[in-house]
Amino acid sequence: MRHNRLTAACLAAGLALTGCSAAATGSAKDGTTLTYLTFETPSLTAKFWDTSIANAKKKVPDVAVKKIVAPSTDRDAYAKQLQASGQFPDLLQSITPSTFATAGLLKPYDQKWVNANFMLPMGNAYKGKVYIPPTNSQIIPEVFYNKKLFAKAHIAAPPRTWSDFMAVCAKLKAAGITPVELGGGDPFAASMPLVGILSADVLGKDPDWLKKRYAGKVKFSDTNVKAAVAKYRTMVEKGYFEDGALGVKYADSITNFTSGKSAMYMMGSWFLGSVPKDHADDFGAFLTPTEDGSLVVPFAVGGSMAISAKTADRAKATAFAEAWSLDPANYKALIEGDGAFPMLKGKTLADYGVDVTQVFKDSYSYVTQQNTKVSAIGWAANDDAMPSGLNNAFYSASQALFSSDDINGQLAKLDAAWDAATK
Incomplete structure (x- = not known):
């Protein structure tokens, strides 16, 4: 992308x-x-x-x-x-x-x-x-984590609620470990935390939100969207990403995470193809946490x-x-x-004769289980696909919000871009 x-x-x-x-x-x-x-x-x-x-x-x-x-x-x-x-x-x-x-x-x-x-x-x-x-699917994003770094910070299990997630980030930072990797130098990678949070908090509560945006019934500038974006700003302000994250290229973010320089990585499930086979058991995955701990799968069916x-x-x-x-x-x-x-x-x-890691199998179980699946915002290929050009606007806003606390301004720009694209 x-x-x-x-x-x-x-x-x-x-x-x-x-x-x-x-x-x-x-x-x-x-x-x-x-x-x-x-x-x-x-x-x-x-x-x-x-x-x-x-x-x-x-x-x-x-x-x-x-x-x-x-x-x-x-x-x-x-x-x-x-x-x-x-x-x-x-x-x-x-x-x-x-x-x-x-x-x-x-x-x-x-x-x-x-x-x-x-x-x-x-x-x-x-x-x-x-x-x-509809040949394949992705979860966009999952939160991948390094089990050894969690253990080093005395974290027993991955978080389920947002408050637990913030506590985990704080513990990791206190232990001298970068909590979350971000390939902010590439626009699509910079957007991953926002994709996860918005998909969980906004679409998780209203799966038809994108259809309603087309109908003009909701906006990015609505209170619930602002609250979700504020979570991302809190992560930035508390220093839970690495220094200079906006200068880190996507390819380097993979290397940083797999080499143990950071504890968590919010990325599409295609990252599973990059999990090191020689120490694959060091990695696990969970979904972007919600306020009440309910599971929301940000899902995209590809083809x-x-x-x-x-x-x-x-x-x-x-x-x-x-x-x-x-x-x-x-x-x-x-x-x-x-x-x-x-x-x-x-x-x-087994029918495909593949050699995959345990974290792949655990991730795939989200696909085959009955659960709450919503379109991963910005990644859907169906009726929830954003208008032409909006993905780029969303990526741009994601990078801007790393450096700026002007949530209202950035969301207003997204609304304006959406309205212009759907005239």
Whole structure:
């Protein structure tokens, strides 16, 4: 979700798909070629995508696939640029459906196929239709903790209530241990404490809050939202984050936490893919504490690929997308390397042949149990998705609130940005 400028080479090439961003895989006897927008991370490498494409093509052998690698993690923005230049891909991996469906750019999946294959068929549905298969999910964020540092500060168990959480932070600080890691140098990472607190306190009490915000019935400047944000400001003012947290990059925040420089880390469950295997038992996880200790799971159902409504061959594009989305080998890589929680119907972790840590299993139990799940604010791909551009505004406010106590001003800016985006 971080934003980087396109490389000069891609700009000079006019975003041409035959340039630095694309690679062709396979051949098609009948001339059918599908363009497929992907992305690369340390876990989801070029090899992963090439292998996954080759495996899906076994189900659709008479098609070629041209892979386009987004030059930044903002796939939505890149897809918009491709669309503006007349090069909107046939298939798009892990985009935000609402951004494109309203413009008539996406083809929905057959609901019978979705119902037959996924645990939460409507988990990321937008306006009653499924534009990306609900293949996986995340908890955004969890609070990961270092058991050894808790023991050093004589903390017997993770906190359940907010007052207990504040007491734990105070004990850690008194013991000379940084209570909470924050990769504040990257906007999305800086927002994680606020995502957790707002999801727990605001959406936990009113799961329809985001829908009501669209209807103009609630605002960010409301008293309950201000009270939740004030909790974050208290954490900052009491020095519960490391010194210079706004200058810490996301990648460095992972290293800081896993190397024992801080006791807790509020981050999306994708962090589970970074838990060190050689001392994985040193780490545990809990949910952002609430006032009364009730559990609220800030949940986001993700998915695989969207299908362009403009693709020249809908049948083959759909066949490829369905084959990719049901391939167990893709899930294995996503589970082990990216901490994704699989959502295929009728399967357990053992069915994927994965090697995961105990903290992964404990975290996944929140997904499979009956509990209070709400959309993780700013991360939903369904009707709770914020308007285009609001995620960036939210990240900006999160960074600003680290240095400023102007809660009213920052929340007023968010309301103004929301209103402008939904006119």
